Amino acid sequence: MSEIREVSFSATGSVTRDEYDEAAKAAGLFRRGRVVAALGTVLLASAGVTLSSEGLTVHPVPLAIAAAYGLVALLLLPRWAVARGFRSGRAAEEKRVVVDGTGIEVFRGGESQRMVWDEVRYYHETPRLHVFVGRSRRRTCLVALPKRLFTAPGESELLGAFGHEQAGDGS
Secondary structure, three states: OHHHHHOOEEEEEOOOHHHHHHHHHHHOOOHHHHHHHHHHHHHHHHOOEEEEOOEEEEOHHHHHHHHHHHHHHHHHHHHHHHHHHHHHOOOOOOEEEEEEOOEEEEEEOOEEEEEEHHHEEEEEEOOOEEEEEEEEOOEEEEEEEEHHHOOOOOHHHHHHHHHHHHOOOOO
């Protein structure tokens, strides 16, 4: 595997919205938040039910608040955050990405952003994407590389092996 460290991968293209959604899901960006939201919903709902000598008493207002909180926190906020990330990160714009032994560099227009391998937390591979997740300057960074951009035979598989060697799978 030492010869793989000398390889450099380059891809130019853009990510579609459904590919970005798949990358966010594969990266698990909202797992912890959904657990906290679910616990909060259960806590709010428990305030709407009291136990008395006559049995359970249901209070509709706290239960309605818990249902509204659960709907917003578990369903709407993650979708809004992914949509905002797609728009604010200008994911649909064409970019050039270079993955090499020093890290990952994304070129967009005249600007570039670099993540060294120490900043990359983990790598995921889906049937359509290579997904790198890291932190750069206190921000979570998500780099999604569609496999359709790699045209050379075996290049996508080699990038997968390289990603696992450099970043691991987060476990």
